[in-house]
Amino acid sequence: MPLPQVIVMATGKGGAGKSALTRSLAAHFLATKQNPAIVDADPQASIASLHDADGPMGKIPVIADPEAETVQASIEDLVAKHRPVLVDTAGFRNQTTIMAAIRADLVVIPLKPSAEDIREAVAMYELVGELNQIPERKGNPIQVVMVMTMTTPGTVIVRQIRKELEEKGFPLLEAEMTQRVVYPELSMRGLAPSVVDPESAAARDIAKIAMEIVKRGGAHEQVHAA
Ligand SMILES: Nc1ncnc2c1ncn2[C@@H]1O[C@H](COP(=O)(O)OP(=O)(O)OP(=O)(O)O)[C@@H](O)[C@H]1O
Ligand SMILES: [Mg+2]
Numbered sequence: 001m002p003l004p005q006v007i008v009m010a011t012g013k014g015g016a017g018k019s020a021l022t023r024s025l026a027a028h029f030l031a032t033k034q035n036p037a038i039v040d041a042d043p044q045a046s047i048a049s050l051h052d053a054d055g056p057m058g059k060i061p062v063i064a065d066p067e068a069e070t071v072q073a074s075i076e077d078l079v080a081k082h083r084p085v086l087v088d089t090a091g092f093r094n095q096t097t098i099m100a101a102i103r104a105d106l107v108v109i110p111l112k113p114s115a116e117d118i119r120e121a122v123a124m125y126e127l128v129g130e131l132n133q134i135p136e137r138k139g140n141p142i143q144v145v146m147v148m149t150m151t152t153p154g155t156v157i158v159r160q161i162r163k164e165l166e167e168k169g170f171p172l173l174e175a176e177m178t179q180r181v182v183y184p185e186l187s188m189r190g191l192a193p194s195v196v197d198p199e200s201a202a203a204r205d206i207a208k209i210a211m212e213i214v215k216r217g218g219a220h221e222q223v224h225a226a
Pocket of ligand 2: 019042
């Protein structure tokens with residue numbers, strides 16, 4: 001299954017784990033000898049501002065572009081030489097995220113185990129469904145998956161949310177981005193688990209997420225109404 005070319009992390013809920021997931025997937029694809037790049041499309045520039053060009057993730061190009069008018073061109077610049085191009089977006093609904101999603105092969109929607117996160121994740125899923133109706137995407141639908149973040153595995157709340165989302169037919173990944181202190185610790189240095197300790201539990205979580213993304217993001221899973 002081919003690696004999706006453009007992967008956009010998106011949800012209108014702030015703090016759901018978009019930036020941590022973007023950085024972690026970039027680290028994973030670098031560590032596994034792919035050639036990733038990042039577009040930081042969040043006006044807060046949380047990835048671009050902490051990126052260390054001399055550090056272990058320095059080889060990954062990062063373009064900061066929060067503008068709806070130019071974000072697709074920024075993605076295009078990187079697509080010429082990089083795969084995957086990972087796009088981090090703002091923690092609120094905006095036009096830049098929509099433009100990035102229109103250019104995506106795959107939209108990844110992260111959600112914490114909370115009611116607000118679920119609501120915004122469903123809204124983003126439905127938005128992708130609408131975008132798939134525009135002429136540009138007819139016959140070439142944007143794929144979409146949801147992934148649970150900051151979970152404590154085996155807890156009742158996580159099980160309940162998983163059951164609910166799966167029963168409603170949402171494409172929820174099996175793998176979860178478990179709650180681990182290593183993410184905020186490493187993010188302060190602009191880093192992520194796979195380049196620091198590829199054998200760590202966090203790096204293994206991310207590897208599982210990446211594997212499922214490749215598997216499901218390559219398949220033509222149709223977005224349907226909830
Ligand atoms: N799996 C995790 N375990 C523990 N902490 C995490 C995890 N994922 C993210 N975090 C931390 O939670 C906070 C929010 O995550 P992050 O910044 O990635 O969310 P975001 O969706 O990008 O937020 P925003 O909408 O503000 O851009 C950060 O401090 C981050 O380091
Ligand atoms: Mg962010």
